[in-house]
Structures are given as C-alpha cells and as structure tokens.
C-alpha cells in the first residue's frame with residue numbers, strides 16, 4: 001500500500017494555509033481545533049462529534065468555538081496595537097463588531113463580554129440591530145455606531161438614547177437623512193453625536209466592489225459634504241460631527257485597493273479638519289478579508305495580505321497623510337466582521353453511506369474470456385488488459401468512442417441490457433486504471449486532468465447548502481471542506497458533495513486544494529457501517545443569517561464549545577435545530593392542525609373499515625414523531 005502521512009493530507013486540503021494555525025491534524029488522522037494559534041491545546045473534532053452523538057445531538061451540528069472567536073478579536077487588536085507602537089502613532093484604535101455578520105445572541109454576547117478589555121463597540125445597520133446594540137450597551141457602556149438607512153423611528157430612538165447617556169453615533173448615509181436628523185434634533189432639542197459616510201471614488205475588489213466608487217449606494221459625494229457642513233453649521237450642529245466613515249466593500253482581496261481608499265478617506269478627513277470640523281475618529285469600515293482557499297492571492301476567495309500588513313498600512317497611511325496635511329491624527333475605528341467571525345464555527349455532518357458494492361453485479365468473468373462477448377465489449381476487455389502509460393491517450397479515446405458505440409447498439413437492439421451493463425462496468429474499470437497511471441505522471445496533461453473529472457463520484461452530505469453555506473451557491477464562495485477522520489490514510493475517491501435538498505444546484509463542485517481551486521474533493525471510500533464525517537470550515541461570517549429554508553430544512557443543531565485544560569473541552573450550550581413543526585410554522589402551517597385534519601379523515605376510513613384502528617394510530621404516531629423530529633436525515 002502506498003505510504004501516506006497526515007502531512008500529505010494537510011497538503012492536499014491546503015490546511016496549513018487557510019487554517020490560520022487554528023486547525024491541525026493529529027496522529028490519529030483526525031482534524032483538531034486549537035483555541036489560539038500559539039496554543040498547545042486542541043480538541044479532536046472527530047472525538048468531539050462522537051461524544052455529541054452519544055449525547056443524542058444529531059448531525060448536522062454547527063460547532064461554535066468561542067475561544068477561537070475571542071482569539072480573533074485579540075489578534076486584530078494585537079496587530080493594531082503593534083502597528084501603533086511601531087509607527088509611533090499618537091492616537092488609539094478601536095474595533096466595532098458589525099452585528100450583521102452574525103447576530104446570534106450568544107455570539108454578540110461573547111464579543112461584547114470578551115471585547116470589554118479592548119473597549120469594543122457594536123455597529124448596527126437596521127432597527128432590529130439597533131435594538132440588539134442597545135440591549136448590549138445597557139449597563140455596559142458599549143459604544144454603538146449606527147449605519148444603514150434610517151427612518152424617523154430609528155433616528156428618534158438614537159436621539160433619546162443619546163440624551164439618556166448612551167455613547168451612540170449616528171452616521172449620515174445620504175443628504176435626505178441629514179435633513180431628517182436635523183429636523184428631529186430641532187423638534188426634540190437633542191443634539192446627536194454625528195458621523196458622515198464619505199463616498200470615495202476608490203473601489204474595492206471582488207464580489208463587493210460596488211460598495212465603493214461613485215455608484216455606491218451609500219455615502220455623501222464631496223459636493224454633498226460641503227453642503228452638509230453648511231447645513232450643520234446653520235443648525236448649530238457642526239461641533240457634533242465626530243466621525244467620518246468609509247467602507248469600500250467586504251473581502252477586499254488586494255492591499256493596494258485598501259491603501260488607495262485609506263489615502264482618499266484620510267485626505268477627506270484632513271480637509272474637513274482644516275474647515276474646522278472637529279472630527280475625532282476615522283472609521284475605515286469592514287473589508288479585511290479572509291484567506292478561504294489559502295492561496296494568499298487576489299483571487300476572490302483569498303487575500304494577498306495578512307492582518308499584520310493590513311494594520312500596518314492603515315496606521316502608516318493615515319499618519320503619513322495627516323502629517324503632510326499638518327492635522328492631528330484621528331483615533332481609528334475598523335468594522336471588521338468577516339475577519340472576526342469566519343474562523344470560529346465549523347459545520348460537521350455525515351456523508352451518506354451509499355456503498356452498495358456488495359449488491360452490484362460482478363462481471364469479473366468477462367476478463368478471463370469465460371463468456372462469449374459482443375465485439376464492442378470484447379474490445380473494451382482488450383483495452384483494459386493492455387493499457388499502459390504509452391498507449392494511454394489512444395486507449396482513452398477508443399474507450400470513449402466504444403462506450404458511445406455501446407449506447408447506440410443498445411438503442412438499436414443489438415446489445416442486451418446485460419451486455420450494456422458489462423460495457424459500463426468495463427468503462428469504470430478502464431478509467432480507474434488510467435487514473436492510476438495518470439497520477440504518476442507529473443504534470444498531468446490538461447486533457448487527462450479533465451478526464452479525471454469523469455471519475456468524480458457524488459457523495460451525499462446530510463445538510464442543506466442553502467441553509468448552511470449559502471454563499472457557496474449564491475456567489476461561488478469557496479469554503480474549505482475536509483474529512484475529519486482517516487487523514488493518515490490516502491483518500492481513494494475523487495468526489496463532489498451534493499446536499500440533501502431536491503435542487504440540482506445543491507452540489508459543490510469546487511474545492512480548496514493544494515494548488516488553489518480544484519474540481520473534486522479527495523475522500524475515502526466509506527466502509528460498511530462506518531460513520532464518515534466532513535467539516536465545512538470558516539463559515540462563521542454571514543452564512544448563518546443568509547441561510548434559507550429550501551425544502552424546509554431548518555436551522556441545524558448548534559453546540560458552543562470551550563477549551564478546558566482538564567477535560568479537553570466543555571459543552572457550554574446546546575441549541576436545538578428546528579424541529580419539522582418549527583420549519584412548517586415559518587410557512588404558516590400548524591402541526592396540531594395537520595394532525596387533527598389527518599385524524600378526522602382517518603376516522604371516516606376506520607368507520608368504513610377501509611383502515612384498521614391500529615393502522616390509523618400507527619400512522620398518526622409516525623406523523624407526530626416526524627413533526628417533533630429534526631428536519632435533517634436520521635438513521
């Protein structure tokens with residue numbers, strides 16, 4: 001058997017490059033999670049999942065590692081602290097967590113609690129998020145920044161929050177919003193703490209590039225900023241402008257785009273200061289990207305910079321521009337969401353064991369000439385026996401042609417079903433033999449790389465792509481997917497991953513591989529009675545809240561885990577996923593009503609003796625159990 005080590009596995013899934021030193025493979029061949037990049041401690045994911053299943057928590061299970069979340073907050077604050085020291089920057093840095101990235105109560109709670117030491121703030125973009133922000137700020141003094149479109153109710157709530165002592169900044173996104181804010185401020189007599197969002201001509205890159213540039217949805221153009229200054233001055237509110245904000249998009253893949261935005265945004269700050277606006281904060285928005293595929297490139301699932309480089313550039317550029325302009329350096333705020341939350345959650349689920357090899361017909365006897373074969377089948381046998389690396393290309397072409405011939409002959413009635421099945425079986429065998437040869441040829445010729453795709457097998461994973469990783473479907477976002485066990489064994493199948501929704505779009509055919517994006521995921525042949533799990537990594541940002549209920553697959557079970565020196569790990573919270581009745585409730589069905597309706601009808605059939613009492617009650621029992629059960633597949 002070919003030698004295979006855990007290092008080989010780490011390489012083919014590119015784990016060291018996207019794992020940010022938070023994920024590794026242990027000697028048993030299982031994936032481990034570390035609380036922080038420097039930590040010797042780790043949790044064996046497979047052992048954890050086995051323990052959770054013993055606790056009757058069924059897959060798919062969303063694992064939330066709170067230490068990892070805290071570690072990311074600490075890391076972002078650390079790199080900014082270092083950059084401030086290195087550049088001798090004379091002001092402060094502060095993170096504001098954008099709630100939209102993951103609004104789950106326990107997540108925001110953990111961020112608010114742990115973030116206290118960093119004076120972390122919360123960024124909100126709607127009225128529901130404002131309510132969340134206020135609930136966390138109450139009694140804790142957490143500062144809030146309000147972005148997004150705002151109506152009277154939103155603005156009035158912020159004004160009164162300001163009056164009763166909350167540290168809350170309302171960011172003007174549009175001119176009409178400013179007029180509304182001024183009118184309400186006059187009406188209530190309350191002066192808000194104001195921010196102005198600037199529409200930069202600088203643009204980001206990737207899928208969210210249109211968040212920046214002249215056509216961006218939000219922000220004031222330069223002429224509008226001049227108008228806003230005049231309007232605020234007339235209304236005695238100019239001294240309330242404390243912040244300028246810009247955001248050129250999420251997942252900015254190129255550092256030079258970030259630098260351009262920093263230069264332009266800081267120039268606006270400097271000029272506004274010169275006009276006498278007492279701005280104290282420059283809020284650089286989100287955009288700090290995550291290297292999902294580990295390629296360290298400007299490809300849209302990656303980034304060509306590290307968080308250290310990001311922080312250094314932010315501090316350096318802002319200081320440089322301010323010194324040149326002769327204005328005071330501002331305090332700096334970043335609203336890094338993705339970079340804070342992506343790493344902390346992992347979805348683990350089982351692959352369906354579809355191994356039916358024991359019931360499939362075995363045509364092995366065709367190979368030793370035991371049967372009289374149809375000429376097409378005979379030619380396939382000959383190819384299988386003689387193929388080697390020198391005849392590879394020709395034999396491959398012949399095989400493709402022969403298999404087409406077999407289909408035509410079958411349609412014309414010249415091949416029996418059994419003969420066509422033999423041809424199909426031989427075709428698979430030849431392709432696998434070719435692959436064995438191809439794998440030893442480096443580099444693999446392009447035509448034969450595509451050939452490998454024909455060997456790709458579909459594995460079914462017990463999850464909904466639309467619920468758990470919607471960006472994989474919507475924007476072709478790559479998320480690392482890795483089997484969490486047997487990584488000390490060579491994977492022998494090239495797979496794609498299909499989910500259990502009835503949608504052919506619910507399939508993943510692009511994966512993170514050794515050299516960037518690959519078209520198949522290496523997996524192991526699942527043994528009879530084996531439970532085989534895969535993990536979907538870096539899914540903590542945006543996925544949970546964007547997820548939808550295609551086929552009414554609801555929220556998955558979620559488990560919050562913390563590291564524990566003595567016991568390895570501790571389960572802090574288990575949040576049950578949606579039961580079927582809960583999924584149905586979203587679309588206005590009521591479980592008890594359905595049960596009553598079915599029961600009433602069955603009673604009629606019982607009266608007519610079409611159905612027995614036992615059959616009726618057994619069916620109702622099954623229906624009731626289904627309503628109470630998990631929406632995903634059980635045994």
Ligand SMILES: Cc1ncc(COP(=O)(O)O)c(C=O)c1O
Nearest residue numbers: 098250251286287335336337338
């Ligand atoms: C105003 C604002 N701030 C912050 C963010 C968070 O961005 P990211 O997750 O890229 O850090 C967003 C999201 O696009 C945003 O619109």
